[in-house]
Amino acid sequence: MKTMWERTWKKLFTLGLLSISATSWASDNKLTLENCHLGEIRSQVKCGTLQVPENYQKPQGRQISVNFSILPAINNSDNKVPLMFLAGGPGQGAVELSAHIFRNFNEIRKSRDIILVDQRGTGASSPLQCQDKVGINPYTSLIEDFTNEEVKDCLAQLTADDKLDLAQFTSENAVRDFDAVRAALGHEKINIYGGSYGTRAALVYMRLFPQSLNSVVLDSVAPVEVPIGLFGQSAARSFKLLLENCQKDKACQQAYPNLAQEFKNVVAKLAQSPAKVIISHPRLGTATEFIINDTKFISTLQMQLYSLTGRSLVPLIIHQASIGDFKPLAGLIAQTDTDEGMGIYIGLHLNIVCNEDMPRMSEQMLKDDAINDFAKDLSNKIMQDACAVWPTYSVSDDFYMPITANIPTLILSGELDPVTPPSNGEKSAATLPNSHHIVVKNTAHIVASTKCAVGLVNEFLSSLMPKTLDESCLSELPEESFMTGLNGSVIVTPQADKE
Secondary structure, eight states: OOOHHHHHHHHOOOOOOOOOOOGGGTTSEEEEEEOOOTOOOSOOOEEEEEEEESTSSSSSSSEEEEEEEEESOOOTOOOOOEEEEETTTTTOOSSSGGHHHHTTHHHHHTTOOEEOOOOBTTTSOOOOOOOOOOOTTTTTGGGGGGGTTTHHHHHHHHHHHGGGOOOGGGGHHHHHHHHHHHHHTOOOOEEEEEEEEHHHHHHHHHHHHHGGGGEEEEEEEETTSSSSTTTTHHHHHHHHHHHHHHHHHHHHHHOTTHHHHHHHHHHHHHHSSEEEEEEEEETTTTTEEEEEEHHHHHHHHHTTTSHHHHHHHHHHHHHHHHHHHHHHHHHHHHOOOOOSSOOOOHHHHHIIIIIIGGGGOOHHHHHHHOOOSSSSHHHHHHHHHHTTTSSSOOOOOOSHHHHHHHEEEEEEETOOSSSSOOOHHHHHHOOTTEEEEEEEEEESOOOOOSHHHHHHHHHHHHHOOOOOOGGGGGGOOEEEEEEEEOOOEEEEOOOGGGO
């Protein structure tokens, strides 16, 4: 989808009315399961659907189809308890991540099935996504051009002909779907892994169906007590760490000795007057106008803070912009100029955040979060506007209660994370009696993106003892490295050369 609000949202990114038992109806011939092939996965996997009530208070009412896939264990002779993967966002379709999980979680997949369920509102589970309408040029468009007309158009599409009841597309109902899939597949218990918003879903799962869970992994935690969207302070903290790490690294410090000041200078100049330059289109090679203001510059940098690869580019982008060269920035903008979409089902994202998170943000919370030296209130400004026109539904008071289930739980936080900082993990660790919180120094968002961290998760799934894991490999993770020239090289400075 190439609408302005979706492109804008990508830059700003990109988190119990009834405790009915899923087992009472899940086995009632509503499950389909067959061998299939998914994307670039060459081996055969399994694809399935399960019919569930749209409204769990009306189990005999309108049904929706929940889509899922199973990545079978390479060696299933031990019949180990499977792992269910809960995607992030909110708004990621889990099945669309199958190839990524197939590769990255290979060590886990050696001995246990991995189940991926498209959360209702994503993927092939009654997706809340709108059709393409207006082509927007990402090189000339600005965040300030955003209007709510497209949000209203999207809403009209989703609610046309009474196709869906948006009030039923909640985190709690999503978890009821997940547990229904568990029951329909005949598993007494499962392990669950949640990443980012997936941790929110995992925590809700722990409250609604603790008896269904063997263990839980929370990676980059979004606690129910912490509203999704207050990213001003955490993004500023992450950016500050990047600046500090650049100055600790000899090569980066020599290349960019005044990086913090260069950032301030660029932002101040762009805030006063947007830059307009002619560049060679990053994909087409044609002459293209490129317009940059302060919010476009900052929001593009903010997206790079999520990963070590993205972070490695930030000093170069800032420095080149400070001397009037915006071509590296244009290269990053070009990443959004595709027909592949953004991997987020915007309708579901809005439906959850507007109803489960925005109402919890007081004026004081918003003001406090905006007091920072990086993105100010950029993270939630557009969301507030969009939520002003989105339908509302009620969330139960229990939803916001800290989770206290006595389930073996491994909590992972990246020290450099711009959206789910280690303080989030500390909140969950404080209320979960059988948990262990590991803060990984040289990692940003999603810790289980390295072989070391995936190995830790695999060890935990076998031992169910979060406090006795062998964490030694974490100390071997390399420190941040940065691109120091336009030739594309990233110089990894030996530890002995660090200042």
